[in-house]
Amino acid sequence: MAHYDTIIIGAGMSGLAAGIRLAMFDQKVCILERHKVPGGLNSYYERLGRKLDVGLHAMTNFSRKGERGRPLTKLLKQLRIPYEKLELSQQHFSRIVFPERQLSFSNNPQLLMDEVASVFPHQQENFSHLLEAVLNFDDVNLQNQYQSAKEKVREFITDENLLEMLFCPLLIYGSAWENDMDFSQFVIMFKSIFLEGFSRPKNGVRSIINLLIEKYLQLGGELRLGAGIQKIDVENGVVRRVVLDNGEVLDSNKVMSSIGLPETMNIVSEKQECPAAGAMSFTETILFFDKKPADQGIHDTIIFFNDNDKYPYRKPDTLCDYSSAVICFPNNFNSDDYNEGVIRVTFMANFEKWNELDKAAYLLMKQEVRQASLSLIKKLFPQFEAELLYSDVFTPRTIMRYTGHIKGAVYGSTQKVRDGRTAVKNLFICGTDQGFLGIVGAMLSGISMANLHCLMSGDKA
Ligand SMILES: Cc1cc2nc3c(=O)[nH]c(=O)nc-3n(C[C@H](O)[C@H](O)[C@H](O)COP(=O)(O)OP(=O)(O)OC[C@H]3O[C@@H](n4cnc5c(N)ncnc54)[C@H](O)[C@@H]3O)c2cc1C
Known part of the structure; x- marks a missing residue:
């Protein structure tokens, strides 16, 4: 029976990024993907010679080459992928269109500030205070607990129309919760959309997926497409092995699952509490x-x-x-x-x-x-x-x-596990239900969960 240091379930953005980190530090790692095409929620296909992207509208978190402290810069450094390889092209501008008012924004945050000042002059100062609170908040702290973003933002923004307009792109691009979101998630999305902005890699999402796969395979990682996992075998609360759809069994010390928390718990052999799907x-x-x-x-x-x-x-x-x-x-x-x-x-x-x-x-x-x-x-x-x-x-x-996301819930369950731990020893969650969403968020999730749970502390630089 084949034995792996880590098995990763799912070749979406988070699974592929996690795989690169582990293969980089010489782990024997295998990514198992049920479908014949990788990418998951962000995949692609071809019809009549036309190339269609399934997920990608735009990549959030735009940054210029070498811009320090930005999520995109950090993730490319961790994956050792040169910035130029993405061939990013920036958005012109985007708009929030409501019946009475519109707000434009671009990759220059000044545009949104000017628009708020012009469309909601009485909220200009409040918006500056919100901005300050966003910049000072530690959004990626894995210990953060759920806090209603609407309640928090109302401490600053007193015009409900502006509040609704600001929430509109942030909710639809990343909230598993209806009509609200976690404040940490709000801050992540606010920065990634309003302060950093949108770009598109040349030829769309397939370029990113191909880059990730090329890197992973070069590092010696194993990728099996058309290889779904039907069961995660657990004995006395510890992961032992996984069973594939075709009955094949693979042994592993650790399993990292990117398929969602309820979806993962549904295939664990020892019955576990299963959160509701989103x-x-x-x-x-x-x-x-x-x-x-x-x-x-x-x-x-x-x-x-x-x-x-x-x-x-x-x-x-x-x-x-x-x-x-x-x-x-x-x-x-x-x-x-x-x-x-x-x-x-x-x-x-x-x-x-x-x-x-x-x-x-x-x-x-x-x-x-x-x-x-x-x-x-x-x-x-x-x-x-x-x-x-x-x-x-x-x-x-x-x-x-x-x-495989239950009920087609794109942003997963409302129960996020920010530290990636589950009730089963050595079974970890990355991606959508860890809580970092979108293309950049999912990759960061894969990297951070691989670093935290599967690499020795000396490996992570
Ligand atoms: C319509 C749409 C538009 C979007 N637009 C954008 C956008 O413009 N910008 C942006 O940043 N994000 C966008 N997203 C969100 C983004 O696609 C996701 O947040 C991100 O891709 C999630 O990646 P993931 O690795 O967490 O999960 P997933 O992509 O869900 O990966 C999980 C993988 O696991 C596989 N799998 C499931 N069950 C099993 C099993 N039992 N065995 C083996 N494999 C299994 C699945 O096939 C899948 O490939 C969009 C999503 C959708 C659906």
Whole structure:
């Protein structure tokens, strides 16, 4: 029977980053991924010669080469990946669009400060105080306990409309909680979106995944695709081995799981308390046009749209909530590697409702979501006239099928384990349910959990 120092479950961003750290220090490590394609929530596929990214709208946490103290700089250093290899291209600008007001922001935080001063002049000083509190908060401290971000932010921001607008991008890009989030998570997201900003690697998410895999394999790590784990075998509270879907057994001293906390506990052989899965899932429409948005005067990179003064971030009662959306224009970064126009539209969705549809109703509903996406683009940009060449819609059901996340919950459970420990000795959690989300967050999670639990203290420099 093969024996490994560490087995990692899942070849998403966190699993791959953890694997690199362990292989770098000569551990015998194996990453096991159920699907044939790596990447997890952030994967890719090809249809009719077109390359589609599943997750990536934009990478958060932009930093320039060598900028000290930034999460992206730290993670590239830990993974020994040169900055240039990402070939990052910065966003133009993004917008939060509510019925009465709009706020633009870019990778220069001054733009958001100026916008708040101009749209909410009476909140200018309050916003500065919030900024100060964000900068002084130790957001990555693994001991931080849940604290309602809305309650905390109301200590500074006294205009509910501004508060709702600020929360809109932060919630939809990273909250497992409905209508609120943990204050630590708020600070992480605030910095990563409003202070550091968005960029896109050349050729999208596959470039990052390929870079990570190349590095991992060069260091001697083993990667097995199409190799799901059906059981984590535990004896007297200690991990002993894992059993693959095909019945193969692999021995290991430690197991690091990136598949989510409830999903992990569901496959542990000795019964464990299992937290509930999260509720937040989404549909995503990817549309290819014969014209690029910029040719018709559209220069936004991402729009966070909401047609109400309050932002309803929660699982809708219906299949989809069309009253708010994220609209991403992947052509609108400083360099554009697409030869067609691309627009992506995300709506909040209800997993249970999607799951009870039969095949015919499911296909019909996908048509409705496509139509709602096109209508929203037309509503925001009446001047946009282009022929639709190709489109695809994925739903909460697709997310569950391809990533294993229960109920297609993109941001996982509301129960995060910030130190990565579980009730089982030598079984650790990294990624979504450790609590660092998004592409950069997931990689940082993999690195920090590998450093903390699987490397000797002398190894980590
Ligand atoms: C529509 C959408 C848009 C997004 N947009 C962005 C964005 O613009 N920017 C951004 O930063 N982030 C974005 N994200 C979020 C980001 O993709 C995730 O936070 C991040 O990729 C999570 O990585 P992870 O490693 O924690 O988990 P995952 O990606 O979920 O990786 C877990 C892996 O484990 C595998 N697996 C599951 N069960 C088993 C098993 N039993 N055995 C073996 N393998 C198993 C899964 O197949 C998967 O590959 C988006 C996500 C979605 C869905």
